[in-house]
Amino acid sequence: MGEGMAERYFPAKADMVAGIAPLRGRRRELAELEALVSRARGGRSGAVVVSGEAGVGKTALLDHLTARVAAHVRTERIVASQSEMELAYAGLHQLCGHMMGSAARLPAPQQEAIEVAFGLRSAAAPSPFLVGLALLGLLTEAAEERALLCVVDDAQWLDQASARALAFAARRLDAEGIALVLAMRQADPVFAGLPHRVVEGLGHEDACELLRLAVPGGLDLRVRDQLVAEARGNPLALRELPRALSPAQIAGGFTLTSSLPLESRIEQSLVVQLAPLSAQARLLLLLAAAEPTGDPGLLWRASAVLGLGPEAFDAAKDAEAFVVGTRVGFRHPLVRSAVYRAASPGDRRRVHAALADVTSAEHDPDRRAWHRASATLQPDEEVAADLEKSAVRARTRGGAA
Ligand SMILES: Nc1ncnc2c1ncn2[C@@H]1O[C@H](COP(=O)(O)OP(=O)(O)O)[C@@H](O)[C@H]1O
Ligand SMILES: [Mg+2]
Structure with missing residues (x-):
C-alpha cells in the first residue's frame, strides 16, 4: 500500500x-x-x-x-x-x-x-x-x-x-x-x-504563529525575532521562553544573553515561572517530581507527612505545573526535571524521606530502597542492605546492569 x-x-x-x-x-x-x-x-x-x-x-x-x-x-x-x-x-x-x-x-x-x-x-x-x-x-x-x-x-x-x-x-x-x-x-x-x-523544529512562519499565540498582547519585533532565533522552532521553547519574560522585557530591551543549551533555557524559564509560588506549593511540586510513578494516593500521604495542605495543591494546580487525574503528571517532562534540579539538596532529601515513609516495604521494596537512598546523606548500613536486596531482585529478572 x-x-x-x-x-x-x-x-x-x-x-x-x-x-x-x-x-x-x-x-x-x-x-x-x-x-x-x-x-x-x-x-x-x-x-x-x-x-x-x-x-x-x-x-x-x-x-x-x-x-x-x-x-x-x-x-x-x-x-x-x-x-x-x-x-x-x-x-x-x-x-x-x-x-x-x-x-x-x-x-x-x-x-x-x-x-x-x-x-x-x-x-x-x-x-x-x-x-x-x-x-x-x-x-x-x-x-x-x-x-x-x-x-x-x-x-x-x-x-x-x-x-x-x-x-x-x-x-x-x-x-x-x-x-x-x-x-x-x-x-x-x-x-x-x-x-x-x-523531528526538526518548526519553520519560521509556524514558529512566529506559535509565539503570537503564546503572547496574546504582542511582542516587540526585535524581541520576537530573538525568541524565534533562540527557540529554533521548538514549540515548547516558543511557549515557555516568553512566559518567563518581565513586561519590560516583552516591550523591548530584552537582550539575548544566554549561551545555555535550549533544554536548559526552557528549564530555566520554567523555574522562573514557578518561583512566585509559596514555599509549600514548591515543596509539593518537588514531591511530585521525586515520585515518578504519579500515584496520587502516595503523593497525598507523603504530602501529609510533610504537613502540606490543600492550599499547596491548589496553588500548584493553578500554576498549571501539574495535572492531577488518575495519575499525577507534569505538563511536560522538562517541568519535572526543572523542579527537581532547582530544589536544594536538603529539600530533595526531605521529600525522598517522606516518600520512603509512605512506600510499602512489602509491595514496593525496590522503590522504597531507592527513596531511602536518595534521602540519605551519609552511607547507611540499613539502606545499603535494602539496595543490595533490590539489586538481587533485578538480576533474577534478567537485568544485567
Ligand atoms: N507542531 C506543533 N504545533 C503546535 N504545537 C505543538 C507542535 N508540536 C508540539 N507542540 C506543543 O509543544 C509542546 C511540547 O510538545 P511535545 O510533543 O510534548 O514535545 P516532546 O514530546 O518532543 O518533548 C506541547 O505543548 C505541544 O502541544
Ligand atoms: Mg514527549
Whole structure:
C-alpha cells in the first residue's frame, strides 16, 4: 500500500483532530507515520525510530497519529518512565503485561522466558533471545484480528533489557501487521539499523504563529525575532521562553544573553515561572517530581507527612505545573526535571524521606530502597542492605546492569 493509499484512508487535513491541540506543520512526518500504519493494515509490518530534542513535538505528533488511525487499528501506547530505567523488563511489562493471556500459545521455552522476565515465575535470568522472540510472538497474537500500532514514547528511558527486546523484535518484523513507533530524544544505538526520522523544529512562519499565540498582547519585533532565533522552532521553547519574560522585557530591551543549551533555557524559564509560588506549593511540586510513578494516593500521604495542605495543591494546580487525574503528571517532562534540579539538596532529601515513609516495604521494596537512598546523606548500613536486596531482585529478572 503506497502513500497515496494512506491519503485515501486518513483525512488529509493534518491539523484537525477533535479534542487535542492543533498541530502546526508536520504534514510530512504524519504522512510517513500513517503510511507505516497503512502498510501494517495491508499485512506488512515495519518500525521507525522518531527522534528529536525535548519539546520539539514528538508526543504531539504521536497524539495526532494515534487519533487519526484509531478507528482502523488496535493501538498499544506506553510512555517509558525514567524511574523504571533500572528495573529490567519494566518497559516490556508495561507494553504487553496484559497480553500474557496468549502466552500459553508461545513455544514453551519462550513462554517460560517471558514469564521469568515479568516475575511470574522464578528461574535463572532468561535468555534475551528467547524474550525477544516471545515479545514478537505476543505482538503477533495481538495483531491477529486487526493491525497493531505499538507506540513507545520517551523510549530514551526504557530499561536496557526492554530496549534490546524491542530492537530485536523490530528487526524481525515481517508480515504480522504490526507498526512499531519508538520516540526518543536521541537515537539510541541499541536501535541502530531501524528506519529513523528526525523531528526538526518548526519553520519560521509556524514558529512566529506559535509565539503570537503564546503572547496574546504582542511582542516587540526585535524581541520576537530573538525568541524565534533562540527557540529554533521548538514549540515548547516558543511557549515557555516568553512566559518567563518581565513586561519590560516583552516591550523591548530584552537582550539575548544566554549561551545555555535550549533544554536548559526552557528549564530555566520554567523555574522562573514557578518561583512566585509559596514555599509549600514548591515543596509539593518537588514531591511530585521525586515520585515518578504519579500515584496520587502516595503523593497525598507523603504530602501529609510533610504537613502540606490543600492550599499547596491548589496553588500548584493553578500554576498549571501539574495535572492531577488518575495519575499525577507534569505538563511536560522538562517541568519535572526543572523542579527537581532547582530544589536544594536538603529539600530533595526531605521529600525522598517522606516518600520512603509512605512506600510499602512489602509491595514496593525496590522503590522504597531507592527513596531511602536518595534521602540519605551519609552511607547507611540499613539502606545499603535494602539496595543490595533490590539489586538481587533485578538480576533474577534478567537485568544485567
Ligand atoms: N507542531 C506543533 N504545533 C503546535 N504545537 C505543538 C507542535 N508540536 C508540539 N507542540 C506543543 O509543544 C509542546 C511540547 O510538545 P511535545 O510533543 O510534548 O514535545 P516532546 O514530546 O518532543 O518533548 C506541547 O505543548 C505541544 O502541544
Ligand atoms: Mg514527549
